[in-house]
Amino acid sequence: MEMKNSSSILVNKQTITSIAIGGFDGMHAAHQKLFERLDEHGAIVSIESGYANLTPKRYRQEYSKYPIYYYVLDNIKHLEGDEFIRLINEEFPNLQKIVVGFDFCFGKDRKYDTQNLKELFHGDVEVIEEYKIGGIAVHSRYIRYYLAEGNIELANTLLGKEYKIYGGRIKGQGLGSKSFVPTINLRVNEFLLPKEGVYITKTILNEIEYDSVTFLGHRVTTDGSYAVETHIIDENVVERDYTTQIKFLKRIRDNQKFDSFEELKKQILKDIESAKKFFIYGR
Numbered sequence: 686m687e688m689k690n691s692s693s694i695l696v697n698k699q700t701i702t703s704i705a706i707g708g709f710d711g712m713h714a715a716h717q718k719l720f721e722r723l724d725e726h727g728a729i730v731s732i733e734s735g736y737a738n739l740t741p742k743r744y745r746q747e748y749s750k751y752p753i754y755y756y757v758l759d760n761i762k763h764l765e766g767d768e769f770i771r772l773i774n775e776e777f778p779n780l781q782k783i784v785v786g787f788d789f790c791f792g793k794d795r796k797y798d799t800q801n802l803k804e805l806f807h808g809d810v811e812v813i814e815e816y817k818i819g820g821i822a823v824h825s826r827y828i829r830y831y832l833a834e835g836n837i838e839l840a841n842t843l844l845g846k847e848y849k850i851y852g853g854r855i856k857g858q859g860l861g862s863k864s865f866v867p868t869i870n871l872r873v874n875e876f877l878l879p880k881e882g883v884y885i886t887k888t889i890l891n892e893i894e895y896d897s898v899t900f901l902g903h904r905v906t907t908d909g910s911y912a913v914e915t916h917i918i919d920e921n922v923v924e925r926d927y928t929t930q931i932k933f934l935k936r937i938r939d940n941q942k943f944d945s946f947e948e949l950k951k952q953i954l955k956d957i958e959s960a961k962k963f964f965i966y967g968r
């Protein structure tokens with residue numbers, strides 16, 4: 686079923702006949718609505734502001750079959766409207782169609798809008814009206830807000846997929862397997878992390894997806910430092926790969942300070958039990 690994603694490195698820009706333009710951090714449900722309007726020789730033009738933290742640049746291609754071409758905002762933001770269109774036409778000499786959202790702005794001081802785009806581009810311009818789910822407009826900034834609040838389910842609904850982060854494996858305190866349960870400790874640099882607390886997650890390691898629980902936050906019961914730790918449920922996994930992926934499904938509880946290691950351990954075992962129920966009986 687799944688179509689292989691084309692890499693922009695392998696696709697000749699001459700073959701491109703339609704593009705969608707925007708920032709596209711998140712590659713969320715509304716962005717996908719734009720991509721649906723591309724033809725089979727479509728491409729994504731991603732303008733990099735440097736602030737992407739839902740799908741940082743090098744993780745974005747995973748979420749579309751269309752090749753993504755990146756442009757640095759700082760290099761193009763001084764362009765007047767006609768200069769921007771000239772650049773686009775030079776880059777994609779056979780371009781016939783541009784797809785953007787209702788609020789798309791471009792050029793110097795963001796003073797050009799979709800109306801200007803229609804006037805300046807000699808081809809088809811399709812403007813997508815604001816896409817909402819359950820009355821909530823889908824935008825990266827709202828998804829960031831819901832993640833920061835710990836509202837994973839709503840964030841995932843707006844994303845149209847499970848929020849996923851990538852991290853590199855690091856050494857923990859060495860307490861986990863002795864006093865609690867074994868965990869994989871991660872360093873996460875480029876991704877927005879949801880609110881502190883305990884989450885039901887899936888962990889992808891060595892290309893296999895495991896049921897897991899993940900703790901995000903300051904280890905207030907032990908050394909107080911910030912940690913991202915994931916425990917893989919009912920498996921003894923030998924960690925081969927350095928990179929680990931975590932998909933967030935549901936938030937279980939807040940980060941808590943416990944009076945003893947025994948109490949924390951008891952709670953961790955309860956967390957694992959609720960995660961298991963979730964995986965068996967569904968969401």
Ligand SMILES: Cc1cc2nc3c(=O)[nH]c(=O)nc-3n(C[C@H](O)[C@H](O)[C@H](O)COP(=O)(O)O)c2cc1C
Pocket residue numbers: 856857858859860861862865866868870883898899900903904905906907908914915916939940941942943949953956957
């Ligand atoms: C499911 C789970 C829940 C956790 N909940 C808390 C918590 O509420 N408060 C806390 O201080 N630490 C919590 N921790 C983190 C533990 O303190 C941590 O796993 C322990 O310090 C071992 O760390 P290490 O892997 O670096 O050795 C939790 C860990 C897991 C796996």
Ligand SMILES: Nc1ncnc2c1ncn2[C@@H]1O[C@H](COP(=O)(O)OP(=O)(O)OP(=O)(O)O)[C@@H](O)[C@H]1O
Pocket residue numbers: 706707708709710715716719784785786787788789813814815816817822823824825826827
């Ligand atoms: N809810 C939406 N409905 C229709 N089009 C949208 C929607 N959100 C974004 N777009 C369009 O998708 C493209 C990429 O937009 P952009 O990267 O600014 O997304 P965004 O989610 O609105 O981001 P942010 O919340 O950071 O402003 C633009 O052409 C934009 O107009």
